Amino acid sequence: xxxxxxxxxxxxxxxxxxxISCSGSSSNIGSNYVYWFQQLPGTAPKVFIYRNNQRPSxxxxxxxxxxxxxxxxxxxxGLRSEDEADYYCAAWDxxxxxxxxxxxxxxxxx
Amino acid sequence: EVQLVESGGGLVEPGGSLRLSCVASGFTSSNxxxxxxxxxxxxxxxxxxxxxxxxxxGTTEYAAPxxxxxxxxxDDSKNTLYLQMxxxxxxxxxxxxxxxxxxVQLWFRYWGQGTLVTVSS
Numbered sequence: 001x002x003x004x005x006x007x008x009x010x011x012x013x014x015x016x017x018x019x020i021s022c023s024g025s026s027s028n029i030g031s032n033y034v035y036w037f038q039q040l041p042g043t044a045p046k047v048f049i050y051r052n053n054q055r056p057s058x059x060x061x062x063x064x065x066x067x068x069x070x071x072x073x074x075x076x077x078g079l080r081s082e083d084e085a086d087y088y089c090a091a092w093d094x095x096x097x098x099x100x101x102x103x104x105x106x107x108x109x110x
Numbered sequence: 111e112v113q114l115v116e117s118g119g120g121l122v123e124p125g126g127s128l129r130l131s132c133v134a135s136g137f138t139s140s141n142x143x144x145x146x147x148x149x150x151x152x153x154x155x156x157x158x159x160x161x162x163x164x165x166x167x168g169t170t171e172y173a174a175p176x177x178x179x180x181x182x183x184x185d186d187s188k189n190t191l192y193l194q195m196x197x198x199x200x201x202x203x204x205x206x207x208x209x210x211x212x213x214v215q216l217w218f219r220y221w222g223q224g225t226l227v228t229v230s231s
Binding site: 002035037039044045046047050051056086088090096097098099100101102103104 | 145147154155156157159160171172173174207209211216217218219221222223224
């Protein structure tokens with residue numbers, strides 16, 4: 001069981017807005033930055049959001065991140081078929097002294 | 111162009127050892143904090159450990175499941191990161207990725223293609 005938890009699945013139709021949640025505790029999300037990764041089949045994870053809400057260059061502004069207390073969210077607006085992927089959140093855990101990844105959310109574009 | 115290329119994966123019996131390498135190109139990796147992340151088939155990523163840059167002390171930290179069995183090191187003269195894995199267990203079977211955990215205000219920006227480690231008799 002992951003220290004950081006995500007819903008296993010999410011879905012939406014093209015053009016819709018979808019949010020993916022990430023829940024942790026005071027030792028990880030509550031006191032450290034949250035990162036979001038997109039992973040396509042057979043490829044390495046790719047950082048889509050860093051430090052809670054910052055987008056690396058090349059990531060569409062349809063993607064945004066937010067954090068409140070011990071939870072975080074990834075929002076995707078104007079959903080597109082190419083957004084179909086697995087999404088993972090991660091945060092440093094001060095108690096465990098390590099990076100904790102969520103179990104992942106499989107996003108399906110219907 | 112920044113590239114990370116892992117190598118050294120393969121099939122090993124339980125209790126055996128393996129050393130993975132990650133060669134960096136296109137940037138000065140000595141300034142980066144480097145991490146190893148693994149992913150077992152059908153599961154999410156799992157952080158294995160990291161090594162800070164020498165200017166930040168060059169210290170290492172490990173995830174609980176590998177502590178005492180795995181060792182991360184770096185040779186900045188060769189732009190190479192290593193993961194020495196000893197006393198391997200079947201549950202260590204995974205694709206292992208190296209990544210730039212922190213480099214010039216970029217976090218987890220660059221990843222290798224991964225190398226598969228299979229621990230089986």
